[in-house]
Amino acid sequence: MRLRHRDGTVVHLAYCANVHPADDFPGILDRLHRYAIPVRRRLGVPRLSVGLWLPRPVAAALAADPGALDKLRAALSEGGLEVVTLNGFPYAGFGKEVVKTDVYLPDWADPDRLAYTLDLAAVLAALLPDDVVRGSVSTLPxxxxxxxxAERQDRARRHLDELAAGLADLERRTGRTIRVGLEPEPGCVVETTADAARLLNGVDTARLGVCLDTCHLAVEFEDPGEALARLDAAGLPVVKTQASAALHASDPSAARKALETFAEPRYLHQTRAHTAEGVLRADDLPDALNDGLPAHGPWRVHFHLPLHADPPAPLSSTRTVLGAALDALLGGPAARTDHVEVETYTWTVLPGDRPDLVDGIAAELGWTRDRLLGLGLTEENA
Incomplete structure:
Protein backbone atom coordinates (compact mmCIF):
# COMPACT_ATOMS: atom_id res chain seq x y z
CA MET A 1 0.00 0.00 0.00
CA ARG A 2 1.06 3.54 -0.62
CA LEU A 3 0.28 6.48 1.62
CA ARG A 4 1.27 10.11 1.25
CA HIS A 5 2.76 12.15 4.05
CA ARG A 6 1.84 15.80 4.42
CA ASP A 7 5.30 16.76 3.11
CA GLY A 8 4.59 14.91 -0.15
CA THR A 9 6.66 11.80 0.63
CA VAL A 10 5.14 8.53 -0.56
CA VAL A 11 5.29 6.06 2.33
CA HIS A 12 5.18 2.40 1.36
CA LEU A 13 3.45 0.00 3.77
CA ALA A 14 4.38 -3.65 3.20
CA TYR A 15 4.39 -6.95 5.01
CA CYS A 16 7.46 -9.17 5.25
CA ALA A 17 7.24 -12.47 3.39
CA ASN A 18 9.51 -14.25 5.88
CA VAL A 19 6.23 -15.14 7.62
CA HIS A 20 5.75 -17.75 4.86
CA PRO A 21 9.34 -18.54 3.81
CA ALA A 22 10.20 -20.50 0.67
CA ASP A 23 13.58 -21.99 -0.21
CA ASP A 24 13.35 -21.83 -4.02
CA PHE A 25 11.97 -19.69 -6.82
CA PRO A 26 8.86 -21.79 -7.52
CA GLY A 27 8.08 -21.71 -3.81
CA ILE A 28 8.31 -17.92 -3.74
CA LEU A 29 5.88 -17.64 -6.67
CA ASP A 30 3.56 -20.09 -4.91
CA ARG A 31 3.57 -18.00 -1.69
CA LEU A 32 2.67 -14.87 -3.64
CA HIS A 33 -0.39 -16.60 -5.09
CA ARG A 34 -1.33 -18.40 -1.87
CA TYR A 35 -0.89 -15.49 0.55
CA ALA A 36 0.07 -12.07 -0.85
CA ILE A 37 -2.63 -11.77 -3.51
CA PRO A 38 -5.40 -12.96 -1.13
CA VAL A 39 -4.16 -10.45 1.49
CA ARG A 40 -4.43 -7.66 -1.08
CA ARG A 41 -7.94 -8.74 -1.98
CA ARG A 42 -8.93 -9.01 1.68
CA LEU A 43 -7.79 -5.42 2.22
CA GLY A 44 -9.60 -4.24 -0.90
CA VAL A 45 -6.61 -2.33 -2.26
CA PRO A 46 -5.45 -2.23 -5.89
CA ARG A 47 -1.78 -2.56 -4.97
CA LEU A 48 0.05 -4.20 -2.08
CA SER A 49 3.73 -3.94 -1.18
CA VAL A 50 5.48 -7.17 -0.22
CA GLY A 51 8.85 -7.22 1.52
CA LEU A 52 10.34 -10.32 -0.07
CA TRP A 53 12.75 -12.63 1.69
CA LEU A 54 15.01 -14.34 -0.84
CA PRO A 55 17.36 -17.03 0.51
CA ARG A 56 20.95 -16.89 -0.71
CA PRO A 57 20.65 -19.41 -3.59
CA VAL A 58 17.53 -17.69 -4.96
CA ALA A 59 19.07 -14.21 -4.71
CA ALA A 60 22.21 -15.36 -6.54
CA ALA A 61 20.20 -17.09 -9.28
CA LEU A 62 17.92 -14.10 -9.83
CA ALA A 63 20.82 -11.65 -9.93
CA ALA A 64 22.38 -13.74 -12.72
CA ASP A 65 19.20 -14.44 -14.71
CA PRO A 66 17.35 -11.47 -16.27
CA GLY A 67 14.70 -13.87 -17.60
CA ALA A 68 13.81 -15.10 -14.13
CA LEU A 69 13.68 -11.52 -12.88
CA ASP A 70 11.28 -10.64 -15.69
CA LYS A 71 9.11 -13.60 -14.70
CA LEU A 72 9.03 -12.47 -11.06
CA ARG A 73 8.28 -8.88 -12.02
CA ALA A 74 5.44 -10.04 -14.28
CA ALA A 75 3.99 -12.22 -11.51
CA LEU A 76 4.05 -9.26 -9.13
CA SER A 77 2.39 -6.95 -11.63
CA GLU A 78 -0.33 -9.46 -12.53
CA GLY A 79 -1.13 -9.96 -8.85
CA GLY A 80 -1.35 -6.25 -8.01
CA LEU A 81 1.84 -6.53 -5.96
CA GLU A 82 5.00 -4.45 -5.81
CA VAL A 83 8.37 -4.76 -4.10
CA VAL A 84 10.26 -1.76 -2.72
CA THR A 85 12.08 -3.52 0.13
CA LEU A 86 13.77 -6.84 0.82
CA ASN A 87 14.55 -8.55 4.11
CA GLY A 88 18.22 -9.50 3.87
CA PHE A 89 18.66 -10.48 7.54
CA PRO A 90 18.21 -14.29 7.31
CA TYR A 91 20.69 -15.75 4.80
CA ALA A 92 18.99 -19.12 4.33
CA GLY A 93 17.00 -21.76 6.18
CA PHE A 94 14.53 -19.45 7.89
CA GLY A 95 11.87 -22.14 7.66
CA LYS A 96 13.96 -24.77 9.46
CA GLU A 97 12.62 -26.54 12.54
CA VAL A 98 15.31 -24.79 14.63
CA VAL A 99 16.67 -21.39 13.59
CA LYS A 100 17.89 -19.75 16.84
CA THR A 101 21.40 -18.20 16.44
CA ASP A 102 21.86 -19.67 12.95
CA VAL A 103 20.01 -16.59 11.70
CA TYR A 104 23.19 -14.56 12.39
CA LEU A 105 25.35 -16.61 10.01
CA PRO A 106 27.16 -15.59 7.95
CA ASP A 107 27.77 -12.27 9.65
CA TRP A 108 29.31 -9.09 8.28
CA ALA A 109 32.85 -10.33 8.95
CA ASP A 110 32.23 -12.97 6.25
CA PRO A 111 32.49 -11.97 2.56
CA ASP A 112 29.50 -14.20 1.80
CA ARG A 113 27.27 -11.70 3.63
CA LEU A 114 28.59 -8.90 1.42
CA ALA A 115 28.03 -10.91 -1.78
CA TYR A 116 24.50 -11.85 -0.71
CA THR A 117 23.54 -8.26 0.09
CA LEU A 118 24.90 -6.94 -3.21
CA ASP A 119 22.91 -9.60 -5.06
CA LEU A 120 19.78 -8.54 -3.18
CA ALA A 121 20.41 -4.92 -4.13
CA ALA A 122 20.78 -5.87 -7.80
CA VAL A 123 17.55 -7.89 -7.70
CA LEU A 124 15.66 -5.07 -5.99
CA ALA A 125 16.91 -2.51 -8.52
CA ALA A 126 15.33 -4.66 -11.23
CA LEU A 127 12.06 -5.14 -9.34
CA LEU A 128 11.41 -1.53 -8.26
CA PRO A 129 8.36 0.03 -9.90
CA ASP A 130 9.31 2.73 -12.38
CA ASP A 131 7.81 5.53 -10.27
CA VAL A 132 9.49 4.57 -6.98
CA VAL A 133 12.32 6.79 -5.78
CA ARG A 134 14.42 4.16 -3.98
CA GLY A 135 14.52 0.70 -2.50
CA SER A 136 15.71 -0.66 0.84
CA VAL A 137 17.32 -3.84 2.14
CA SER A 138 17.44 -4.66 5.85
CA THR A 139 20.37 -6.66 7.19
CA LEU A 140 21.71 -8.02 10.45
CA PRO A 141 23.48 -5.68 12.90
CA ALA A 150 38.22 -6.72 17.13
CA GLU A 151 39.39 -8.65 14.08
CA ARG A 152 35.83 -9.42 13.03
CA GLN A 153 34.88 -5.79 13.57
CA ASP A 154 37.68 -4.64 11.25
CA ARG A 155 36.63 -7.09 8.53
CA ALA A 156 32.98 -6.11 8.91
CA ARG A 157 33.78 -2.41 8.56
CA ARG A 158 35.76 -3.07 5.36
CA HIS A 159 32.81 -5.05 4.00
CA LEU A 160 30.40 -2.21 4.79
CA ASP A 161 32.66 0.18 2.88
CA GLU A 162 32.69 -2.27 -0.05
CA LEU A 163 28.91 -2.51 0.20
CA ALA A 164 28.52 1.26 -0.06
CA ALA A 165 30.85 1.33 -3.08
CA GLY A 166 28.87 -1.49 -4.70
CA LEU A 167 25.57 0.30 -4.13
CA ALA A 168 26.99 3.48 -5.67
CA ASP A 169 28.14 1.50 -8.70
CA LEU A 170 24.72 -0.14 -8.98
CA GLU A 171 23.09 3.29 -9.05
CA ARG A 172 25.47 4.47 -11.78
CA ARG A 173 24.63 1.41 -13.89
CA THR A 174 20.87 1.25 -13.32
CA GLY A 175 19.79 4.69 -12.18
CA ARG A 176 18.13 3.05 -9.12
CA THR A 177 19.01 3.99 -5.55
CA ILE A 178 19.17 1.10 -3.08
CA ARG A 179 19.95 1.70 0.60
CA VAL A 180 20.81 -0.88 3.24
CA GLY A 181 19.71 -0.58 6.87
CA LEU A 182 21.42 -2.46 9.69
CA GLU A 183 18.79 -3.62 12.15
CA PRO A 184 19.71 -3.23 15.87
CA GLU A 185 18.67 -6.39 17.70
CA PRO A 186 19.02 -7.62 21.30
CA GLY A 187 22.16 -9.68 21.80
CA CYS A 188 23.86 -8.49 18.64
CA VAL A 189 26.92 -6.28 18.15
CA VAL A 190 24.64 -3.38 17.26
CA GLU A 191 22.07 -4.00 19.97
CA THR A 192 20.64 -0.51 20.46
CA THR A 193 20.48 2.81 18.66
CA ALA A 194 23.37 3.96 20.89
CA ASP A 195 25.45 1.09 19.49
CA ALA A 196 24.42 2.09 15.97
CA ALA A 197 25.51 5.68 16.54
CA ARG A 198 28.87 4.50 17.87
CA LEU A 199 29.73 1.59 15.58
CA LEU A 200 28.37 2.97 12.32
CA ASN A 201 30.08 6.30 12.71
CA GLY A 202 31.65 7.34 9.42
CA VAL A 203 29.74 5.00 7.09
CA ASP A 204 28.40 6.31 3.79
CA THR A 205 25.02 7.55 5.02
CA ALA A 206 23.81 8.15 1.47
CA ARG A 207 23.78 4.35 1.11
CA LEU A 208 23.76 2.92 4.64
CA GLY A 209 21.67 3.55 7.71
CA VAL A 210 19.40 1.81 10.19
CA CYS A 211 16.41 -0.46 9.92
CA LEU A 212 14.44 0.41 13.06
CA ASP A 213 12.56 -2.63 14.36
CA THR A 214 10.08 -1.43 16.98
CA CYS A 215 9.93 -4.81 18.73
CA HIS A 216 13.69 -4.73 19.27
CA LEU A 217 13.48 -1.11 20.37
CA ALA A 218 10.87 -2.04 22.98
CA VAL A 219 12.74 -5.12 24.24
CA GLU A 220 15.73 -2.90 25.04
CA PHE A 221 13.39 -0.43 26.83
CA GLU A 222 14.44 2.35 24.45
CA ASP A 223 12.24 5.42 24.18
CA PRO A 224 11.37 5.99 20.50
CA GLY A 225 11.80 9.76 20.59
CA GLU A 226 15.17 9.52 22.31
CA ALA A 227 16.28 6.76 19.96
CA LEU A 228 15.46 8.83 16.88
CA ALA A 229 17.20 11.88 18.34
CA ARG A 230 20.28 9.70 18.88
CA LEU A 231 20.23 8.53 15.27
CA ASP A 232 19.66 12.07 14.02
CA ALA A 233 22.65 13.32 16.02
CA ALA A 234 24.78 10.59 14.45
CA GLY A 235 23.52 11.44 10.96
CA LEU A 236 22.13 7.93 10.46
CA PRO A 237 18.98 7.73 8.34
CA VAL A 238 16.12 5.37 9.13
CA VAL A 239 16.25 3.49 5.84
CA LYS A 240 13.34 1.28 6.82
CA THR A 241 11.04 0.70 9.79
CA GLN A 242 9.80 -2.73 10.79
CA ALA A 243 6.47 -2.34 12.54
CA SER A 244 6.47 -4.99 15.25
CA ALA A 245 5.48 -5.51 18.87
CA ALA A 246 7.15 -7.45 21.68
CA LEU A 247 5.78 -9.51 24.56
CA HIS A 248 5.57 -7.64 27.89
CA ALA A 249 5.15 -9.03 31.42
CA SER A 250 4.65 -6.37 34.09
CA ASP A 251 4.93 -9.02 36.84
CA PRO A 252 7.04 -11.96 35.60
CA SER A 253 6.24 -14.03 38.71
CA ALA A 254 2.49 -13.81 38.17
CA ALA A 255 2.92 -14.33 34.42
CA ARG A 256 5.31 -17.28 34.59
CA LYS A 257 2.88 -19.93 33.29
CA ALA A 258 1.78 -17.66 30.47
CA LEU A 259 5.40 -16.88 29.59
CA GLU A 260 6.22 -20.58 29.45
CA THR A 261 3.77 -21.03 26.56
CA PHE A 262 5.91 -18.66 24.45
CA ALA A 263 9.17 -20.56 25.11
CA GLU A 264 9.17 -22.38 21.76
CA PRO A 265 12.18 -24.10 20.11
CA ARG A 266 12.40 -22.53 16.63
CA TYR A 267 13.35 -18.88 17.08
CA LEU A 268 15.53 -17.02 19.56
CA HIS A 269 13.53 -14.98 22.08
CA GLN A 270 15.97 -12.67 23.83
CA THR A 271 14.53 -11.41 27.11
CA ARG A 272 15.26 -8.23 29.06
CA ALA A 273 14.36 -7.19 32.61
CA HIS A 274 14.08 -3.54 33.62
CA THR A 275 15.41 -3.21 37.15
CA ALA A 276 16.85 -0.59 39.47
CA GLU A 277 20.28 -1.89 38.43
CA GLY A 278 19.50 -1.26 34.77
CA VAL A 279 18.45 -3.52 31.92
CA LEU A 280 19.46 -7.14 32.60
CA ARG A 281 19.78 -9.66 29.78
CA ALA A 282 19.08 -13.30 28.95
CA ASP A 283 19.84 -14.75 25.53
CA ASP A 284 16.57 -16.70 25.29
CA LEU A 285 13.25 -16.91 27.12
CA PRO A 286 13.94 -20.41 28.56
CA ASP A 287 17.18 -19.03 30.03
CA ALA A 288 15.28 -16.16 31.64
CA LEU A 289 12.69 -18.52 33.10
CA ASN A 290 15.42 -20.80 34.44
CA ASP A 291 16.50 -18.17 36.99
CA GLY A 292 18.38 -16.21 34.35
CA LEU A 293 16.60 -12.97 35.23
CA PRO A 294 15.14 -11.56 38.44
CA ALA A 295 11.37 -11.79 38.68
CA HIS A 296 10.99 -8.25 40.02
CA GLY A 297 10.56 -5.51 37.46
CA PRO A 298 8.97 -5.91 34.02
CA TRP A 299 10.26 -8.28 31.33
CA ARG A 300 10.13 -7.82 27.60
CA VAL A 301 10.61 -10.70 25.21
CA HIS A 302 11.73 -10.70 21.58
CA PHE A 303 8.65 -12.51 20.37
CA HIS A 304 6.93 -10.65 17.54
CA LEU A 305 3.21 -10.42 18.38
CA PRO A 306 0.34 -9.68 15.99
CA LEU A 307 0.00 -5.91 15.90
CA HIS A 308 -3.77 -5.79 16.20
CA ALA A 309 -4.29 -8.29 19.05
CA ASP A 310 -3.27 -8.68 22.68
CA PRO A 311 -1.76 -11.84 24.16
CA PRO A 312 -3.62 -13.58 27.00
CA ALA A 313 -3.59 -11.78 30.36
CA PRO A 314 -1.56 -11.14 32.41
CA LEU A 315 0.76 -10.62 29.43
CA SER A 316 0.52 -7.61 27.15
CA SER A 317 2.02 -6.18 23.98
CA THR A 318 4.40 -3.27 23.44
CA ARG A 319 2.02 -1.87 20.83
CA THR A 320 2.18 1.51 22.62
CA VAL A 321 5.92 1.66 21.82
CA LEU A 322 5.14 0.88 18.19
CA GLY A 323 2.54 3.65 18.15
CA ALA A 324 4.96 6.14 19.68
CA ALA A 325 7.63 5.18 17.15
CA LEU A 326 5.27 5.65 14.20
CA ASP A 327 4.22 9.01 15.63
CA ALA A 328 7.84 10.12 15.99
CA LEU A 329 8.70 8.91 12.48
CA LEU A 330 5.66 10.05 10.54
CA GLY A 331 3.51 12.26 12.77
CA GLY A 332 5.56 15.42 12.33
CA PRO A 333 5.95 17.92 9.49
CA ALA A 334 8.56 15.77 7.71
CA ALA A 335 8.61 12.03 7.07
CA ARG A 336 11.64 10.41 8.69
CA THR A 337 11.21 7.12 6.87
CA ASP A 338 9.40 6.02 3.73
CA HIS A 339 9.35 2.22 4.06
CA VAL A 340 7.24 0.62 6.81
CA GLU A 341 7.17 -3.18 6.90
CA VAL A 342 4.97 -5.28 9.17
CA GLU A 343 7.21 -8.13 10.30
CA THR A 344 5.40 -10.69 12.43
CA TYR A 345 7.19 -13.86 11.33
CA THR A 346 6.07 -15.83 14.39
CA TRP A 347 2.45 -16.61 13.44
CA THR A 348 3.22 -20.34 13.09
CA VAL A 349 4.72 -20.61 16.60
CA LEU A 350 2.18 -18.55 18.54
CA PRO A 351 0.65 -20.53 21.42
CA GLY A 352 -3.05 -21.39 21.30
CA ASP A 353 -5.47 -21.03 18.43
CA ARG A 354 -4.24 -19.04 15.45
CA PRO A 355 -6.34 -17.34 12.79
CA ASP A 356 -5.93 -18.04 9.11
CA LEU A 357 -2.61 -16.50 7.99
CA VAL A 358 -4.21 -14.38 5.27
CA ASP A 359 -6.72 -13.00 7.79
CA GLY A 360 -3.95 -12.32 10.29
CA ILE A 361 -1.64 -10.49 7.89
CA ALA A 362 -4.52 -8.44 6.51
CA ALA A 363 -5.62 -7.48 10.03
CA GLU A 364 -2.09 -6.33 10.93
CA LEU A 365 -1.77 -4.27 7.76
CA GLY A 366 -5.22 -2.79 8.33
CA TRP A 367 -4.29 -1.81 11.89
CA THR A 368 -1.06 -0.17 10.70
CA ARG A 369 -2.77 1.61 7.83
CA ASP A 370 -5.38 3.01 10.21
CA ARG A 371 -2.66 4.17 12.58
CA LEU A 372 -0.86 6.00 9.76
CA LEU A 373 -4.09 7.55 8.52
CA GLY A 374 -4.67 8.75 12.07
CA LEU A 375 -1.32 10.54 11.90
CA GLY A 376 -2.54 12.53 8.92
CA LEU A 377 -1.23 10.44 6.03
CA THR A 378 -3.58 9.87 3.12
CA GLU A 379 -4.04 6.70 1.15
CA GLU A 380 -2.98 6.52 -2.48
CA ASN A 381 -5.53 4.30 -4.22
CA ALA A 382 -4.19 4.41 -7.77
Missing part, protein backbone atom coordinates in the same frame (compact mmCIF):
# COMPACT_ATOMS: atom_id res chain seq x y z
CA UNK A 142 27.00 -6.93 12.15
CA UNK A 143 26.73 -10.21 14.07
CA UNK A 144 25.93 -12.04 17.28
CA UNK A 145 27.85 -10.29 20.09
CA UNK A 146 29.26 -13.38 21.90
CA UNK A 147 31.07 -14.39 18.70
CA UNK A 148 32.55 -10.94 18.02
CA UNK A 149 36.07 -9.57 18.44
Missing amino acids: LGWAPWWD
